[in-house]
Amino acid sequence: MQGLKKRIETDGEKILLRGNQAVGEGAVRAGCRFFFGYPITPQNELFEYMAKRLPELGGTFLQSESELSGIHMIMGASAGGRRCMSSSSGPGFTLMGEGLTTLATAELPAVLVCVSRAGPGLGRIASSQADYRLATRGGGHGDYQCLVFGPASAQELFESTYEAFELADRYRNPVIILSDAILGQMMEPVRFDALPAIEPPEKAWAVRGKGDSPRKVIKAAPHLDEELIALNRRLKLKYEEMRRKEQRFEAIGTEDASLVVVAFGSSARISLDALNRARKENRSVGLFRPISLWPYPQDGLREILRAGVRKLLVIEANNGQMVEDVRLAACGDAEVFHYGFGGGHILSPDEIYEEIRRRY
Known part of the structure; x- marks a missing residue:
């Protein structure tokens, strides 16, 4: 890992990486410092990469007891204004559905990676694109949407993940990277020089203790019918803006x-x-x-x-x-x-x- 780290920090050099590792480096360069999740094949190389890489940068990697608890840990980090992510495959991503709809409701940015495997049910680890509907139609309930991107190379996985954090912050919404076992496991040269490592922006809405600033509240469930109706109208306008601006x-x-x-x-x-x-x-x-x-x-x-x-x-x-x-x-x-x-x-x-x- 030390040798890889030194090569990664050399601008202009191509590094041979698995697609899953390219996702991890894209996240790190975008300022992600918090990863919570549960291991499952075929995304485990990403899991391992973040377990090694984040501590080097003063970040936090935590293996949760389940995918459900992992995505709820993301809510806490995101509410505090931090860039954070999780990853899984179809069966685990299904378990994240409750957290996804809650993140969207609370308008909390996060990046989630689904490396598809064969299904239905538990299925097996062979590559598949069977999670298309799960990602694009939403695994949770209610009228919410996530931006979803389907890269086709290790380079694109790196760049799409990097940009996903920018989009998640811009729209205050979860963003999904939909990969598969072929893309995640194969090795290709990746260039990092086009995307410099950045410090995430400060977020005025983040909850970090009152101090001298006005009280801040992030609601995962509005208390009144009128509030929920108003939230849905606002979300609808946001999703319409995404539809206009983010077609690629x-x-x-x-x-x-x-x-x-x-x-x-x-x-x-x-x-x-x-x-x-x-x-x-x-x-x-x-x-x-x-x-x-x-x-x-x-x-x-x-x-x-x-x-x-x-x-x-x-x-x-x-x-x-x-x-x-x-x-x-x-x-x-x-x-x-x-x-x-x-x-x-x-x-x-x-x-x-x-x-x-x-x-x-």
């Missing part, structure tokens, strides 16, 4: 495409190989990669459809969860097909290529 995507080869593959995360990377093979055979195929999963980048997808694309092939490592958002964005202006399986099936470029040929 990448489009490759869509200008002349007859068919566009829609895929996120690791599935997008696998699909790109199949797409390149198809284009070499003079098939006009493009790739639309959502980076923000909520808000879904529907404006970008609709722009592609206005250019004349009439076939969308959704590729995802689940039984068809993102396809619902694609159909909503398409509004009937394109045929929408789905290819993918749950349970830990790893998609291959060859099978995606064959599906492109079948639907082209």
Whole structure:
């Protein structure tokens, strides 16, 4: 770890890291100094990384007795104005649902990482994208939303996590990084020089003892009906602002495409190989990669459809969860097909290529 630490502090050098470790360094550079959580495969490298890295910086790493207690510890640190995070996989992230809705209600910023594994139920540790609906639709009750991002590389995991803390503070809202076992476990070179280590901003609303300042109160549950209605109206306006400002995507080869593959995360990377093979055979195929999963980048997808694309092939490592958002964005202006399986099936470029040929 000491050798790694020295190399990390050298600007401009590429460091070979697992995706889970890249998430950890992105958090540290963004000023995160508090991590609370419970171990579960396939996110444990992040857990281990923060256990080593935070004490070096005077931070706090605490293994809680469960995911439920971990996310409630985050409430305390966040209410005190500190940048904090937790991570888990599908089964553990489900347990965090109560804490997520409470964080959103209290308007407390935090970053949560879900490294997906195969399900349903306890499932197994094979990679999957089966937590798409869990992350984008909310695991807790009530009318709340979290920003959700689906990076597709170790570099993007690093950068997205870094930015997630900025967005969490800007909107006073939880932000979710949705990864998977492939991205979390694979090793890639990561550059840190573009994102300098920063000190988090002071937060006027934070609860740190009264002193000479006015009394501050953070409510996880408004006391009166009128208060709760007013809170919901305010939250709705905030979520509408997120929807307008935070849609992100990448489009490759869509200008002349007859068919566009829609895929996120690791599935997008696998699909790109199949797409390149198809284009070499003079098939006009493009790739639309959502980076923000909520808000879904529907404006970008609709722009592609206005250019004349009439076939969308959704590729995802689940039984068809993102396809619902694609159909909503398409509004009937394109045929929408789905290819993918749950349970830990790893998609291959060859099978995606064959599906492109079948639907082209």
